[in-house]
Amino acid sequence: MAIAGTDIRKSDGAGKSSRPGVRVGVLGLQGDFAKHVEMLEQVPDVSVSVVRTPEEIEQCDGLVLPGGESTTVGKLMARYGVDEAIRAGVSRGMAVFGTCTGMILLAKEIEGSDQHRLGLMDITVRRNAFGRQVDSFETDLLIKDICSQSPVRAVFIRAPYVTNVGQDVEILAALETGEVVMVRQGNCIAAAFHPELTHDIRVHGWFVELTRAAVASYSG
Numbered sequence: 001m002a003i004a005g006t007d008i009r010k011s012d013g014a015g016k017s018s019r020p021g022v023r024v025g026v027l028g029l030q031g032d033f034a035k036h037v038e039m040l041e042q043v044p045d046v047s048v049s050v051v052r053t054p055e056e057i058e059q060c061d062g063l064v065l066p067g068g069e070s071t072t073v074g075k076l077m078a079r080y081g082v083d084e085a086i087r088a089g090v091s092r093g094m095a096v097f098g099t100c101t102g103m104i105l106l107a108k109e110i111e112g113s114d115q116h117r118l119g120l121m122d123i124t125v126r127r128n129a130f131g132r133q134v135d136s137f138e139t140d141l142l143i144k145d146i147c148s149q150s151p152v153r154a155v156f157i158r159a160p161y162v163t164n165v166g167q168d169v170e171i172l173a174a175l176e177t178g179e180v181v182m183v184r185q186g187n188c189i190a191a192a193f194h195p196e197l198t199h200d201i202r203v204h205g206w207f208v209e210l211t212r213a214a215v216a217s218y219s220g
């Protein structure tokens with residue numbers, strides 16, 4: 001497996017964007033990381049790169065964990081020491097945004113599974129929770145702090161949802177039928193859907209702002 005810090009855009013030689021600002025990495029072990037890079041590149045003042053090693057994660061102010069297959073990504077994380085680097089990053093103030101598989105990996109509890117995880121958020125998730133009949137669907141979603149008036153189009157693909165939250169966890173979005181699909185605990189954010197599969201950059205833009213605020217708070 002390629003492990004180098006490849007920037008999947010045309011390289012500027014340094015493996016990083018030439019734009020200034022906060023540094024947001026997208027974990028590129030598996031899954032749809034390229035789409036997240038495309039979205040983040042539309043947000044001003046952020047340097048975006050695909051990251052795969054503990055050393056690269058150490059350089060990040062914010063990190064996106066993309067959708068994919070959570071058992072595979074969990075194993076790869078453990079094999080390359082990426083899980084420890086992410087835990088260390090969060091304790092120094094790095095912001096993390098997990099989508100779909102990323103949400104599952106952030107959860108402390110995964111119903112009926114002992115698969116490897118980061119366990120950074122006090123939530124219980126149910127994998128593939130919407131069942132076979134509705135493998136994939138889209139819906140309009142209002143998200144607290146991001147869009148309370150004009151919804152985003154949320155795309156769900158074999159998605160989990162959250163079945164239990166600890167007291168430090170804030171619910172940012174739920175479906176009309178009640179399923180919790182976006183949560184926040186400190187600088188850790190998890191969404192069951194795929195904001196990278198639309199043309200709406202509000203969710204990514206909000207995550208970059210959260211990352212910027214995190215940097216401001218730990219750099220004094």
Ligand code: GLN
Nearest residue numbers: 067068069070100101158
């Ligand atoms: N069902 C997948 C899993 O358990 C998640 C699907 C996705 O990320 N779109 O990892």
